[in-house]
Amino acid sequence: IKYIYKMRHERNRYEDVSSYIEKMLYYFKQTERILDSLEAAVEIFPEKSDMAKAIQSAISHIQEGSEENVMQNALEIIESNYPNSRIKSMHRFMLKVEENGGDCGLGIDMLLKDQNNWSDRMAEFTFAQKNSHMTILASIIMSVIVSALLLYIPDMANIDIDLSLHNLEQTASTLFICSMLLFYAHSLKKMAVDIVNDIESDNMFTEMYSNVMNYDAHKKKTGSYLFTAMITVVLFIVCWLSNNFKIFIFSIPVIVLIANLHKIRYKVQFSQVKRKISEDFPFWLLNVALLM
Numbered sequence: 001i002k003y004i005y006k007m008r009h010e011r012n013r014y015e016d017v018s019s020y021i022e023k024m025l026y027y028f029k030q031t032e033r034i035l036d037s038l039e040a041a042v043e044i045f046p047e048k049s050d051m052a053k054a055i056q057s058a059i060s061h062i063q064e065g066s067e068e069n070v071m072q073n074a075l076e077i078i079e080s081n082y083p084n085s086r087i088k089s090m091h092r093f094m095l096k097v098e099e100n101g102g103d104c105g106l107g108i109d110m111l112l113k114d115q116n117n118w119s120d121r122m123a124e125f126t127f128a129q130k131n132s133h134m135t136i137l138a139s140i141i142m143s144v145i146v147s148a149l150l151l152y153i154p155d156m157a158n159i160d161i162d163l164s165l166h167n168l169e170q171t172a173s174t175l176f177i178c179s180m181l182l183f184y185a186h187s188l189k190k191m192a193v194d195i196v197n198d199i200e201s202d203n204m205f206t207e208m209y210s211n212v213m214n215y216d217a218h219k220k221k222t223g224s225y226l227f228t229a230m231i232t233v234v235l236f237i238v239c240w241l242s243n244n245f246k247i248f249i250f251s252i253p254v255i256v257l258i259a260n261l262h263k264i265r266y267k268v269q270f271s272q273v274k275r276k277i278s279e280d281f282p283f284w285l286l287n288v289a290l291l292m
Contacts, residue, residue: 220262
């Protein structure tokens, strides 16, 4: 429940950020004044919402502050509550226009186009997130059903034994259900990410980029093969003691998968880095153009 609520909360925060950027750009194009734009933008949000409180705090700071960079400091109040690179770029652009003057139409059009592209990507992300949630939930339900059906195997084989009465089966069932619940909670935690704070995600991307660029194939392969060998030996001993090598035969595809996990992980990270660069490169060009 906690993570489901957090997912909804983060989606609401994203919608607030998206509306704030669009309305601020619209009002600033008309007035070319930050304070007037903030006063108009705050009206579209509920009075007690987090975004309205952040904007109102910025307005109060502009009206009451006396320091040299009062406008920039006021906008940083909003940025601290909503750490987002697009909000930050928009604020820097507005500060530059209000300080130096000039036609802001082209810059605003560029920011709006980037905002629309971001909204489209976030819509795809939200759709994929919902699909992943439903897929994981369906997989867990199917796993529980299949596990429950295993109890009826003795009946189908005409063996007079009730597996549900054995302590080992009861313990295994309890552990299995607990593991499924933990897996479900972990998957929800992974999906309940802060989609607004792309500044923090940039730090994660930097770490991922470093992993890809400094990837040591020999070291990773050695580690994976040693781990796989340990699992194989343990599994073989268990099958030998139980005199049942069918489990070992059926586990061969899983063993092969574990042995190649380092390759799969590298390919996933490489594709994520490549996609991130292709998505953020136009935004980087936009920031360069706005600073010229």
